[in-house]
Amino acid sequence: MKLPAEDRELSPHTGYTRRHWExxxxxxxxxxxxxxxxxxxxxxxxxxxxxxxxxxxxxxxxxxxxxxxxxxxxxxxxxxxxxxxxxxxxxxxxxxxxxxxxxxxxxxxxxxxxxxxxxxxxxxxxxxxxxxxxxxxxxxxxxxxxxxxxxxxxxxxxxxxxxxxxxxxxxxxxxxxxxxxxxxxxxxxxxxxxxxxxxxxxxxxxxxxxxxxxxxxxxxxxxxxxxxxxxxxxxxxxxxxxxxxxxxxxxxxxxxxxxxxxxxxxxxxxxxxxxxxxxxxxxxxxxxxxxxxxxxxxxxxxxxxxxxxxxxxxxxxxxxxxxxxxxxxxxxxxxxxxxxxxxxxxxxxxxxxxxxxxxxxxxxxxxxGPDTVLAIPSAGLLVQTTGADGVVRLHNHGSDHVRPHEPDSAKGEDPLYARHAYSTRTGPTAAGNVRDNHFAVVVGGVRSARRRIQPIGAGNGDGWGWAASWHNPVFASGPPMVPGLRVESVTVARGRYELRVHRVLGAPPGARVELTGWATGPGESVLRPLLGWTGQDELRAPQGTAFTRWAVVPRLTADAEGTAIFAALASLSAEPQEDVEVTAGPSGLEARWSDALVTRVTFDPIEVTGA
Incomplete structure (x- = not known):
């Protein structure tokens, strides 16, 4: 393909003009x-x-x-x-x-x-x-x-x-x-x-x-x-x-x-x-x-x-x-x-x-440009950009690939919709590899899938935004669902950081929960426990993503029974990390950021506020 010479005066960022398109x-x-x-x-x-x-x-x-x-x-x-x-x-x-x-x-x-x-x-x-x-x-x-x-x-x-x-x-x-x-x-x-x-x-x-x-x-x-x-x-x-x-x-x-x-x-x-x-x-x-x-x-x-x-x-x-x-x-x-x-x-x-x-x-x-967070309530999406690296992150709390007449079946899970987050530099891991950006309930050794996503709400704050949803975890083997089991998820985006909060309801005895982060090369992303998590490790995705042939996925783990709240800080960056302190209350949690901003996430009903 023969292209014209670049024109950096008219197109200082790309060099492309109409002649290039032709x-x-x-x-x-x-x-x-x-x-x-x-x-x-x-x-x-x-x-x-x-x-x-x-x-x-x-x-x-x-x-x-x-x-x-x-x-x-x-x-x-x-x-x-x-x-x-x-x-x-x-x-x-x-x-x-x-x-x-x-x-x-x-x-x-x-x-x-x-x-x-x-x-x-x-x-x-x-x-x-x-x-x-x-x-x-x-x-x-x-x-x-x-x-x-x-x-x-x-x-x-x-x-x-x-x-x-x-x-x-x-x-x-x-x-x-x-x-x-x-x-x-x-x-x-x-x-x-x-x-x-x-x-x-x-x-x-x-x-x-x-x-x-x-x-x-x-x-x-x-x-x-x-x-x-x-x-x-x-x-x-x-x-x-x-x-x-x-x-x-x-x-x-x-x-x-x-x-x-x-x-x-x-x-x-x-x-x-x-x-x-x-x-x-x-x-x-x-x-x-x-x-x-x-x-x-x-x-x-x-x-x-x-x-x-x-x-x-x-x-x-x-x-x-x-x-x-x-x-x-x-x-x-x-x-x-x-x-x-x-x-x-x-x-x-x-x-x-x-x-x-x-x-x-x-x-x-x-x-x-400046770091931006934009909530799109109608679609249940939260867009987060960081001007320093030009990376865009999309947090998904409302888009799935399930038709109204279809059952919630883990066998129909689509990685291109089911994950909690996507970006311009990472892709979901392939089927058969560890799921990235996923919250799973593990029952009898079987990890749950996120299939039908029910949006709860989304909104914009001053320099931050949030989106929330819930889903019924489904399983590919054994009973497709556990009666009463439900996961509520909240993402708060700010700068390059993502506060990820999940509440599990109806977890049966012996259940465990897992949260994974971004699928990247080694040392390119962070997933830090803030509340409820007791284990931390990394898993490999040998089939990689659309962006890398081989990927590393950080993971947090914990036991769960009945109702429990978990919080973590994620970042698609290995830069120095934000210091966030989280305290749990009777109806939710409070996250205090290093610049004194306080984010409150409450349940029944789910609300997110900042001050």
Whole structure:
């Protein structure tokens, strides 16, 4: 991938300009097209197939790279020096000639999500790309080809999506068909259904749940905000969705470390710099609280972060993983072309070259400024940044990956949601290794899992913040639950420190409790006992994380029976530690910090105050 020379006057932090974004898009497209089928309908990238099979994976390669090409060419007002759109026109002509047929070019049909659903995901990228490039591609197709494309796309309107952001895929297809004069009652129903569900998923503070449960993650930016806000931008119709994006970015701006890394949290992390799509979308549409130079700093920072750390292999392709290949970052639906949903980040190219997004001097990333703690009560999240090192920590007291109808089962635990804390420099340990940032009750030698998270509250103080939740511990062997057993958890974040308080209720005789800290290299983090803990050691995670091949996890242990309160001080830093004194009271505890701030955590009900 050949990039232009850095421009440190315009972009003092990253060196990247609009020309770099265009060059990256061209480089990724050129490498991917080396793996095209003869007619260009499939881009069959090398690698392990997804659960959907190689034909769906090939369509995914076509559709997701098409999105990058569409943003690239539409942002250049049709200038297409590499002839990308001609290739996609040939591919769509071949792919829709006889959908469902088992030949070299025919696309798979779009069916229900539990039958053959992945093509529905890709239909949204195809439809959005056609909409963006209408005058240079769609309008030049033969009417017969346009009819075939419409017939294939309508499969997304006639089949059942997954019960989450997938409903926005059919809405995106409907939006394209209406934009080209092919709308009808069927397209209207699809849009009405999707937008209606989106309203029920909105929780406030700019955050949507990804479905009827409590999954809050990066899908907020690259799906739940992107599709409706971009639709409103293309139609010229302002809506509530733009205002919600602005509110979302007020907190989401803190999710990027000083090195450009987004917080490693939630599923589909192999989409990498797609995390920046919401930043670019806000700048493009004017729905952002950020100055243009700060928006570009965040966007270019995360793009460069991944390019500098091996996300693109020697073959020019995005690998399945985080930095480089990393299996623990993947889901069963991840295929060789899945990482190309990173193409969504190129939405920023729709902003013209003379837009302040590209002409203003880069600003400083919010995580590089003063230490900040921000509570997001609607999602049960607590964001903590430290300007000295630019590290972002995310404390999770409200986001899980459990659908409302699913049981609390330890066998369904997802490390990408179940941990108490995540960051821009650490990832959860792999399954089979010790759990990091986890509070476990050990009964009969079996450690509990944290599955369904019930938020209690969150709030901001003066330079500090807190969040609290409770859960019923579940076990992978033996009885799945212990009657009456419950864990209440509180995190108080301040500077680089985290006061972690847990109350156990209903612990059976012989039970033990364990608390683990950050998974890092040796000596890079601290977990110090303050109240209730009697044992302290370190465990090894030989499979490491997305950031290190091998990790050390600090652990505290104690016996527990009935009701008991435990407190510890954690820090993702080996710097000199804060001196905190904790005293227990009849209804909670009091923590006195070295500068005389007193934090009180009380239970029944849970309240956190500081003075």
């Amino acid at each position: 060059a990256v898009a061209d480089g990724l497209l050129g490498a991917a097209w080396r793996w095209a089928s003869p007619g260009g309908a499939f881009l069959d990238l090398p690698g392990r197939p997804s659960v959907s099979g190689v034909r769906s994976d090939g369509l995914e390669g076509y559709a997701r790279t098409f999105l990058a090409a569409a943003f690239r060419v539409a942002g250049a007002k049709g200038d297409d020096p590499h002839g990308w759109l001609g290739r996609y026109a040939e591919g769509i002509t071949a792919g829709t000639r006889d959908p469902g047929r088992e030949d070299a070019e025919s696309w798979p049909l779009i069916l229900d999500h539990d039958v053959q659903g992945q093509p529905m995901v890709e239909s949204a990228s195809v439809a959005l790309s056609l909409r963006l490039t209408r005058e240079w591609l769609w309008d030049r197709l033969d009417t017969a080809v346009q009819d075939r494309v419409e017939d294939w796309l309508r499969g997304a309107l006639r089949h059942v999506p997954a019960p989450n952001n997938w409903y926005l895929f059919s809405s995106t297809v409907a939006g394209f068909l209406e934009a080209v004069g092919r709308g009808d009652a069927e397209t209207a129903r699809a849009r009405e259904r999707a937008l209606g569900l989106l309203e029920t998923w909105y929780r406030g503070d700019g955050w949507y749940a990804d479905g009827d449960g409590r999954a809050f993650d990066l899908y907020n930016g690259w799906a739940l905000h992107l599709y409706p806000v971009l639709d409103g931008y293309l139609t010229g119709e302002p809506s509530v969705h733009g205002r919600r994006l602005r509110e979302h970015l007020a907190g989401f701006r803190l999710f990027f470390g000083g090195d450009g890394a987004p917080v490693y949290f939630g599923r589909s992390l192999t989409y990498r710099f797609a995390a920046a799509s919401a930043i670019g979308l806000g700048a493009l549409t004017g729905n952002t609280p950020l100055d243009p130079g700060i928006s570009r700093r965040l966007m270019s920072g995360t793009l460069r972060y991944f390019l500098d750390r091996g996300s693109v292999g020697e073959d020019g392709l995005l690998s399945l993983g985080w930095h480089g290949p990393h299996d623990a970052s993947l889901q069963h639906y991840s295929g060789p072309a899945s990482p190309y949903w990173a193409s969504k980040a190129f939405v920023c190219l729709l902003a013209s070259p003379d837009d302040p997004l590209w002409t203003d001097v880069e600003g400083t990333a919010p995580s590089e």
